[in-house]
Amino acid sequence: MxxxxxxxxxFLFVHEAVVEQVLSQMPEDEKLYDLAELFxxxxxxxRIKILYALFEAELCxxxxxxxxxxxxxxxxxxxxxLKAGRLVKPRKDGKTVFYSLxxxxxxTLIAQGMEHIEx
Amino acid sequence: MxxxxxxxxxFLFVHEAVVEQVLSQMPEDEKLYDLAELFxxxxxxxRIKILYALFEAELCxxxxxxxxxxxxxxxxxxxxxLKAGRLVKPRKDGKTVFYSLxxxxxxTLIAQGMEHIEx
DNA sequence: ATAATATATGAACAATAATTCATATGTTTG
DNA sequence: CAAACATATGAATTATTGTTCATATATTAT
Numbered sequence: 001m002x003x004x005x006x007x008x009x010x011f012l013f014v015h016e017a018v019v020e021q022v023l024s025q026m027p028e029d030e031k032l033y034d035l036a037e038l039f040x041x042x043x044x045x046x047r048i049k050i051l052y053a054l055f056e057a058e059l060c061x062x063x064x065x066x067x068x069x070x071x072x073x074x075x076x077x078x079x080x081x082l083k084a085g086r087l088v089k090p091r092k093d094g095k096t097v098f099y100s101l102x103x104x105x106x107x108t109l110i111a112q113g114m115e116h117i118e119x
Numbered sequence: 120m121x122x123x124x125x126x127x128x129x130f131l132f133v134h135e136a137v138v139e140q141v142l143s144q145m146p147e148d149e150k151l152y153d154l155a156e157l158f159x160x161x162x163x164x165x166r167i168k169i170l171y172a173l174f175e176a177e178l179c180x181x182x183x184x185x186x187x188x189x190x191x192x193x194x195x196x197x198x199x200x201l202k203a204g205r206l207v208k209p210r211k212d213g214k215t216v217f218y219s220l221x222x223x224x225x226x227t228l229i230a231q232g233m234e235h236i237e238x
Numbered sequence: 239a240t241a242a243t244a245t246a247t248g249a250a251c252a253a254t255a256a257t258t259c260a261t262a263t264g265t266t267t268g
Numbered sequence: 269c270a271a272a273c274a275t276a277t278g279a280a281t282t283a284t285t286g287t288t289c290a291t292a293t294a295t296t297a298t
Binding site for chain 2: 018019021022023025026027029031032033034035036037038039040041042043044045047048049052053055056057059067086103105108109110112113114115116117119
Binding site: 062073075092 | 273274276277
């Protein structure tokens with residue numbers, strides 16, 4: 001039954017096979033970093049609010065600011081972060097810039113997150 | 120065609136109806152905050168690495184540390200964050216604590232995130 | 239009981255990031 | 269062209285957060 005014994009840590013790893021598998025399935029560092037960056041963008045309640053507002057409609061910076069009770073500057077800064085993460089996209093119309101969700105991953109991710117915290 | 124005109128910001132909002140809809144669909148502040156907190160947990164490359172390692176197997180703190188080239192303390196601190204977010208769960212066996220993924224949302228969320236950055 | 243081992247925790251420090259304020263850019267109107 | 273307006277940006281400030289180091293807790297073995 002030595003094979004099934006619970007392994008202790010003095011012995012570096014559980015099983016060589018497991019180590020192999022973990023390391024082989026692990027994406028590249030750069031990808032892991034990018035993934036963390038993506039989630040970081042979702043990890044701020046102001047940005048979450050902005051995204052939720054855009055669930056319903058395309059909105060301009062000024063609308064978002066007034067709707068959420070934020071300053072124009074704060075919203076603009078956060079929209080830049082959201083845009084860099086390709087979560088929203090701008091449409092310029094004269095001096096006004098309307099923002100909308102970039103794609104459906106935004107909705108899906110937020111929905112999945114909500115499911116998790118609501119269970 | 121006044122109805123379809125692109126609205127300017129001097130007029131508070133686009134349409135009353137849109138404002139109503141945005142505000143009515145917006146979850147409570149506390150929920151938005153919790154959601155941001157959840158994503159914040161995913162928003163760190165060390166924690167992402169730990170989660171990926173646990174995709175393959177239940178692992179103890181020491182294994183994770185050695186596998187990922189981190190200190191025991193750093194891993195323990197991060198596991199506490201992951202546990203608080205109900206993303207991993209511990210199983211104590213003697214002096215060793217094995218961690219595993221708490222549920223399938225973890226896999227789903229990370230998969231969705233990966234999809235987004237890979238497209 | 240004492241020593242050894244695995245994990246957890248607290249404090250300190252360094253790095254990031256969010257907001258504010260002032261101002262710049264770009265567009266429209268008179 | 270000048271004034272008005274919507275948005276963007278840079279610097280400064282404040283707040284958060286990740287890591288390290290030292291140490292505490294808990295369990296096992298001698």
